[in-house]
Amino acid sequence: MDQPTVGILHPGSMGAAVAACAAANAAAVLWCETGRSTASARRAEQFGLTPVSTLPALLDRSDIVISLCPPAAAEDLACEIAAHGFTGVYVEANAISPERAQRIAALLKPHATVVDGGVVGSPPVGGKTPTLYLSGAIAATECIEALFGGTAVRTAVLGIEVGKASALKLAYTSFQKTSRVLVALAIGMAREHGVDQELIEVASRRTDSYLSEPQYIVKTAARAWRWGPELEEAADALAAANLPPDMLHAAAATLARWNDARDAHELTLTDALDRLAQP
Structure with missing residues (x-):
């Protein structure tokens, strides 16, 4: 037209x-x-x-x-x-x-x-x-x-x-967004034991590692209200393909801890990790 x-x-x-x-x-x-x-x-x-x-x-x-x-x-x-x-x-x-x-x-x-x-x-x-x-x-x-x-x-x-375009989007988002969640968990765990900077240093030797980008945790927290539902959709797609959806459900539940940080542009890395540590 x-x-x-x-x-x-x-x-x-x-x-x-x-x-x-x-x-x-x-x-x-x-x-x-x-x-x-x-x-x-x-x-x-x-x-x-x-x-x-x-x-x-x-x-x-x-x-x-x-x-x-x-x-x-x-x-x-x-x-x-x-x-x-x-x-x-x-x-x-x-x-x-x-x-x-x-x-x-x-x-x-x-x-x-x-x-x-x-x-x-x-x-x-x-x-x-x-x-x-x-x-x-x-x-x-x-x-x-x-x-x-x-x-x-x-x-x-x-x-x-x-359905093909949706499948590609969710296949990509499953990896990309879950990887960001894992970064937050890994750095949060390392921080608890005082080795977060050492973890980032180790990860920085791999140029393709999200662990070398801890600053992205803040963006992840601010977008959690939107990313969580996307991962739930991706989990449904996995289940429909007879693949286990548990990791994506768990990642969505993790993101829910940041729901009150929606588009919080002034959030710091410390704030984001502190919120993640609160049930």
């Missing part, structure tokens, strides 16, 4: 930045301001998104809707979209299990065309170039490729089966 109108659900740090990239090839990028926080409103204004007052208004005007929200809300949000009878292309870009992506696709049929998506990388600001992996009907994935053509969001199509 030529110069589509795009709706973004909801403009968080990733969603707003991705939507801003889509604006380069769209007639307009809309977001629904009802019920959203002042932080969401600031982000939407910063990235030049166009506010609409209600979700039905957004859906009526949009040719493409991109869903980027916390994983736990993805299915309920899709139910709202389905109830409205949206008829465009719905990009399910949340960190959810392949099975949930397939359920959402079934919910939105036959009116909407669902493209399964998974974003790997940081929000596309400051030179960052994440990849949006896609799977679904050829015409629909081509439409999304065109939407992000020439922008900081790279696209890669994995096939026509809904």
